[in-house]
């Protein structure tokens with residue numbers, strides 16, 4: 001299952017997805033204008049480089065993107081667009097990166113909700129009482145409120161974005177091996193049904209950049225757990241080693257729910273293979289930044 005996605009160097013995903021856009025890279029003129037504007041309004045000289053899901057592009061009141069490691073202000077090993085506070089980066093730089101992203105996607109950073117992620121199946125419904133400075137401890141966020149951006153952060157795990165256009169509801173999920181095996185994806189779909197009336201047939205779902213079965217080596221006890229839970233297809237054995245494709249588990253769960261393949265997009269960028277573009281906990285030998293999946297109802 002392979003779908004195209006767009007690497008965007010543009011102001012935001014809507015520009016990138018407009019029919020007339022000739023905009024994979026800025027023209028010299030627009031580059032000059034943006035430089036002048038950046039000097040006038042801030043000292044940032046780069047824009048965050050993001051990947052825009054094609055699946056969401058028809059929806060005008062929705063913004064969604066996955067960040068890369070490019071376009072921020074953090075220094076190595078967090079260079080440069082790290083969005084996580086808990087990894088040892090200078091918090092002032094993390095705030096600047098968040099402000100850059102908020103400016104690109106036209107939201108108030110103080111309204112953005114991220115998570116203290118714990119590799120669980122805990123889901124929290126977000127309303128305007130939540131704030132940027134007090135992220136809840138969980139691994140999935142859902143809301144039907146406009147102008148509350150939801151964010152999942154990752155460095156190898158799969159960030160998942162969900163959109164129900166019928167009920168104007170969104171979700172953001174952090175799913176590594178533990179979360180996937182704990183069925184956080186089907187549980188979040190169920191939670192959206194309970195909270196907003198979402199039918200699984202109404203959903204559009206995007207799996208973001210994550211470590212692939214090409215690079216994610218696991219031990220035999222984890223492999224046994226995957227086999228016992230019915231996910232043998234997610235395992236690959238080669239020269240005495242065993243590798244896991246977490247996305248295969250997630251797609252199997254969506255298949256079990258009979259969600260149409262046309263409503264699923266997989267951004268097949270392995271964060272370890274593409275370590276120049278993404279933070280990877282394994283390829284970067286553990287100390288590194290976090291990319292983010294972002295979704296927002298306007």
Ligand SMILES: [Zn+2]
Nearest residue numbers: 214215270273
């Ligand atoms: Zn790989």
